[in-house]
Amino acid sequence: MSRDLDIKVHHLTRVEGHGNIVVNMKDGVLEKAHLSIVEPPRFFEAMMKGRSFREAAIITSRICGICSLGHQMTSLVTTEDALGLEISEQTVLLRKLLVHGATLQSNILHAYFLAAPDFLNVGSVFPLIATHKDVVLRALRMKRLANDIADIVSGRAVHPITPVPGGFSRIPEKAELLEIKRRLLEEGLPDGLATIETMKSLAGAIPQFERETEYISLKHPDEYALYQGDIFSSDTGATPVSNYLDVTNEFVVHHSTSKHAKHHRSSYFVGALARWNNNHAQLGEEALAAAEAMGLKPNCYNPYMNTIAQVVEAVHCILDSVRIIDKLIDRGLKNEKPNQSPTRYGRGVGSNEVPRGILFHDYTYDNKGNIIKANCIIPTGQNLANIDDDMVKLVPELMDKSKEEITLNLEMLVRAYDPCISCSVHMLEVDFIE
Amino acid sequence: MTALTVIGVGSRLRGDDAIGPLVIEALAEQTDSQLELVDAGSDALGILEYFEGRDHVLVVDACRMGCKAGYVEAIDPAQVDLILQKDPLSLHGLGLSEAIKMAKSLNLLPHDLKIIGIEPESIQFNGSLSAPVQRALKMVVNIIHDELNRVKQLVEA
Numbered sequence: 120m121s122r123d124l125d126i127k128v129h130h131l132t133r134v135e136g137h138g139n140i141v142v143n144m145k146d147g148v149l150e151k152a153h154l155s156i157v158e159p160p161r162f163f164e165a166m167m168k169g170r171s172f173r174e175a176a177i178i179t180s181r182i183c184g185i186c187s188l189g190h191q192m193t194s195l196v197t198t199e200d201a202l203g204l205e206i207s208e209q210t211v212l213l214r215k216l217l218v219h220g221a222t223l224q225s226n227i228l229h230a231y232f233l234a235a236p237d238f239l240n241v242g243s244v245f246p247l248i249a250t251h252k253d254v255v256l257r258a259l260r261m262k263r264l265a266n267d268i269a270d271i272v273s274g275r276a277v278h279p280i281t282p283v284p285g286g287f288s289r290i291p292e293k294a295e296l297l298e299i300k301r302r303l304l305e306e307g308l309p310d311g312l313a314t315i316e317t318m319k320s321l322a323g324a325i326p327q328f329e330r331e332t333e334y335i336s337l338k339h340p341d342e343y344a345l346y347q348g349d350i351f352s353s354d355t356g357a358t359p360v361s362n363y364l365d366v367t368n369e370f371v372v373h374h375s376t377s378k379h380a381k382h383h384r385s386s387y388f389v390g391a392l393a394r395w396n397n398n399h400a401q402l403g404e405e406a407l408a409a410a411e412a413m414g415l416k417p418n419c420y421n422p423y424m425n426t427i428a429q430v431v432e433a434v435h436c437i438l439d440s441v442r443i444i445d446k447l448i449d450r451g452l453k454n455e456k457p458n459q460s461p462t463r464y465g466r467g468v469g470s471n472e473v474p475r476g477i478l479f480h481d482y483t484y485d486n487k488g489n490i491i492k493a494n495c496i497i498p499t500g501q502n503l504a505n506i507d508d509d510m511v512k513l514v515p516e517l518m519d520k521s522k523e524e525i526t527l528n529l530e531m532l533v534r535a536y537d538p539c540i541s542c543s544v545h546m547l548e549v550d551f552i553e
Numbered sequence: 554m555t556a557l558t559v560i561g562v563g564s565r566l567r568g569d570d571a572i573g574p575l576v577i578e579a580l581a582e583q584t585d586s587q588l589e590l591v592d593a594g595s596d597a598l599g600i601l602e603y604f605e606g607r608d609h610v611l612v613v614d615a616c617r618m619g620c621k622a623g624y625v626e627a628i629d630p631a632q633v634d635l636i637l638q639k640d641p642l643s644l645h646g647l648g649l650s651e652a653i654k655m656a657k658s659l660n661l662l663p664h665d666l667k668i669i670g671i672e673p674e675s676i677q678f679n680g681s682l683s684a685p686v687q688r689a690l691k692m693v694v695n696i697i698h699d700e701l702n703r704v705k706q707l708v709e710a
Contacts, residue, residue: 162678166566178566181565181566181594182566183566183595184595184597185595185596187594228598228647244647244655245654245655245658248655248659249658252659256659259659262598262599263602266602268598339660415674429588
């Protein structure tokens, strides 16, 4: 079919970054299909240079209101790697609890407020308040529970203050943890199960589109990896986090101020669907049952199913948080002081799975404990090339649809990746050549 | 017992957008048991959690009002149209306007809610507070003290 198509979706925002979808087809030949990112560069290195190891995590947690905890946790493990700071098992458990809270919050917000309006074709979350008030209130209740986990463990929900290099400056009380456990079981679990039912009812509206790609996530020997592990590629297997530059291979494209990434193919996928594809066997039976109920199968190549993988993870985070709290209490909470005595100075690399995918920080410290070099590669940046490759395959498959329908499908595709354009900290200034 | 809740919204890394958190920091130096202070950072949706069970709430944020930089206005959200952010591609589309619109539809708005808006000069990343907004900071702190006194009298009466 020969067809001309010219789609430009421009979005303006007050504070945060934004992306534009550009599709250009002439006489049925696709000339252009990509997500262009237009935001001023962030200069992560300039922001971090000269900062002491005590400040680094606080600064990075302020990069983004949505991803603050992910940056903070990754900053801490990076500093500890660089300075040779050993941390206790209790610190690891408390951090995992924090990561679960942040993952639960972000995944739920994405599923309810960004993806569900797509599946119901209502444009935004606001029409849902009138028609599905109980569902919106459930989403806010789950966000609040996740926030309260962060509040109790980290001192403050959005910009956590007690997690510091080497440990925690304050250890939560046993009674506080037991109260969170009670709410996880009495509030979180029923809400999680109701979320599965809601998503099940919407599953028919999820576009059927498949493109197999390379899936990259962390992998941990003992558990579904969210905090620490090795880098794992569905194409090439495991490699240590210290080799991340061999995986990310960032490159500049003309249509985006954010760098793109590629590894074994022209692009790769990071995020909940990559974690599911690589690590689903390590989930508990409840999370696996949730996946089955919502139609998510192992080796799923439909990017729109990322939202469903996020909901599966939300169930996992609720239940695994209960297990972590039990473990912390069984061990007995110890009033430990953080270990802040460096045993070396130099370079450290850290990585965690944050809600949107694998995140890397890389710092070099001088012998006074101040940063002289810093790098950060965020999940959304790693997904950009994959989104473009999806668009190139998707647009020709939609040729029998109207321009409006094609636009909506492309917007839904971008939203399915749950992008954090605001976090695209690793940017260059690029002159656009059209 | 809390009489007045003040919520600062904004990113400390984005120039004048830091005004919300910085006002909270300035107020924290003078503790008053009847004043509840919240630094919501740039998680605007998080402010909904501080609406419940509160009668008197102030939200402090940098606002584009088309005025001179440093201009301060107490905005009653019921009286104005808050412009929604047109970013349907990411969760960042849920900003302060969206949070307040959502609270309105869900009947979660405190009966006395005002936004103290400060016109920014620049919200460039990694910038510091501009001179006009630095001057506005003191004015905002004074407005909040007056408001606290007014609310205390209301609560006592």
